[in-house]
Amino acid sequence: xxxxxxxxxxxxxxxxxxxxxxxxxxxxxxxxxxxxxxxxxxxxxxxxxxxxxxxxxxxxxxxxxxxxxxxxxxxxxxxxxxxxxxxxxxxxxxxxxxxxxxxxxxxxxxxxxxxxxxxxxxxxxxxxx
Numbered sequence: 001x002x003x004x005x006x007x008x009x010x011x012x013x014x015x016x017x018x019x020x021x022x023x024x025x026x027x028x029x030x031x032x033x034x035x036x037x038x039x040x041x042x043x044x045x046x047x048x049x050x051x052x053x054x055x056x057x058x059x060x061x062x063x064x065x066x067x068x069x070x071x072x073x074x075x076x077x078x079x080x081x082x083x084x085x086x087x088x089x090x091x092x093x094x095x096x097x098x099x100x101x102x103x104x105x106x107x108x109x110x111x112x113x114x115x116x117x118x119x120x121x122x123x124x125x126x127x128x129x
Contacts, residue, residue: 051081052107052117059088059105060122069126070101078110085110086117092124099126 013021058079063070070092079086087108095102100123107118 047082048084048109049117051084052086052109053120055079055081055086055088055107056105056118056120059090059107060103060120063090063103063124064122067127070103070124072101087113095123100124 093102
């Protein structure tokens with residue numbers, strides 16, 4: 001027997017349906033790749049900021065450990081943390097109470113010295129008379 005002309009075979013997909021399904025899948029995969037790439041970038045940034053925060057804490061705690069009353073002014077230096085290099089800047093300023101000084105530590109990446117990655121503000125008290 002000969003199949004009748006004009007009848008569509010049942011079962012299976014048309015070429016148009018396959019193309020549309022592939023387009024939808026490719027858009028979904030592109031979105032998933034972009035989301036995972038964004039997540040990786042955020043994780044790297046978070047790691048760098050965490051390390052920079054540790055550098056700021058180390059610079060601050062060094063002053064507290066020496067129990068010194070720092071002179072007013074600014075000082076810069078370099079520090080490494082977790083195999084990464086950072087630049088720190090410590091600024092000592094006055095407060096209304098002469099027995100205290102304001103200490104602000106900013107940490108920058110060596111690759112982007114214009115962006116502050118971490119900032120810590122502390123107050124140092126004069127020890128003794």
